[in-house]
Amino acid sequence: MTTARFDELIHPSTRLTLVATLAAADWAEFAYLKDRVGLSDSALSKQLTTLEQAGYVTTERRLTGSRQRLRARLTPTGREAFNGHIAALQAILAAATPPEPPPA
Amino acid sequence: MDDIDPDQARTALEAAERAQRQVADEIGLPRAYWWAMAGGWLLLGVLGTVASPWLAGAATLLFGAANAALAPRLLDGRRRTSRLQVGSALASRRIPWLVVGMLATLVALTVLAALALDADGADHAGIWAGLLAAAVIGFGGPEILRVLRRWAHA
Numbered sequence: 001m002t003t004a005r006f007d008e009l010i011h012p013s014t015r016l017t018l019v020a021t022l023a024a025a026d027w028a029e030f031a032y033l034k035d036r037v038g039l040s041d042s043a044l045s046k047q048l049t050t051l052e053q054a055g056y057v058t059t060e061r062r063l064t065g066s067r068q069r070l071r072a073r074l075t076p077t078g079r080e081a082f083n084g085h086i087a088a089l090q091a092i093l094a095a096a097t098p099p100e101p102p103p104a
Numbered sequence: 105m106d107d108i109d110p111d112q113a114r115t116a117l118e119a120a121e122r123a124q125r126q127v128a129d130e131i132g133l134p135r136a137y138w139w140a141m142a143g144g145w146l147l148l149g150v151l152g153t154v155a156s157p158w159l160a161g162a163a164t165l166l167f168g169a170a171n172a173a174l175a176p177r178l179l180d181g182r183r184r185t186s187r188l189q190v191g192s193a194l195a196s197r198r199i200p201w202l203v204v205g206m207l208a209t210l211v212a213l214t215v216l217a218a219l220a221l222d223a224d225g226a227d228h229a230g231i232w233a234g235l236l237a238a239a240v241i242g243f244g245g246p247e248i249l250r251v252l253r254r255w256a257h258a
Contacts, residue, residue: 093113
């Protein structure tokens with residue numbers, strides 16, 4: 001069962017999109033994430049570093065042909081934080097939704 | 105958390121859902137798989153027409169074996185692109201069955217097309233039927249699978 005926990009680190013829209021993308025994937029390459037969030041290389045690197053330092057994301061460099069490619073994946077901690085954050089957002093919405101009137 | 109109003113929460117949830125939908129859109133098989141399948145289809149059509157039944161039979165078995173070897177790795181639909189691997193929770197377990205069903209239907213359609221062309225007096229009916237099926241698979245394979253996924257909610 002997921003515990004609702006608002007996560008300040010995940011909440012900014014770019015990071016939320018990054019983490020949501022990684023939560024749906026086993027891993028994603030840097031280029032794919034860059035296309036999704038529309039950031040420059042350096043800005044995306046900075047966001048990934050922030051998430052990595054929090055223990056939410058791991059990155060690894062893989063050699064494909066003659067090119068090095070960076071892969072990012074969500075850690076179990078990151079997945080738990082994302083699920084908790086989504087649950088917290090849903091709880092905010094649910095609290096704001098007026099209860100349905102009892103059937104007549 | 106107290107600073108977040110319901111509209112902000114809704115916007116954030118929508119952004120997260122949109123990001124996950126975009127990952128789900130990556131479900132499918134690599135384009136190269138469809139073209140390899142199309143090439144094999146055409147080759148079998150040619151061999152079935154011009155080669156001995158033994159050679160055509162052996163080629164069909166080889167084609168089936170190659171497909172069976174690729175199936176465990178590709179048919180789950182999570183590796184369409186080399187840029188990401190879709191999570192197993194997102195890819196329906198029915199996708200391999202959809203692909204197999206689609207290919208089986210195309211085999212039946214190829215045979216029917218060959219019989220129809222042959223009855224119409226066409227020369228090399230097997231080749232023409234194979235070419236037709238190969239064009240459908242090569243150009244339309246990913247799109248057909250996408251439509252099937254939508255129909256099957258997979």
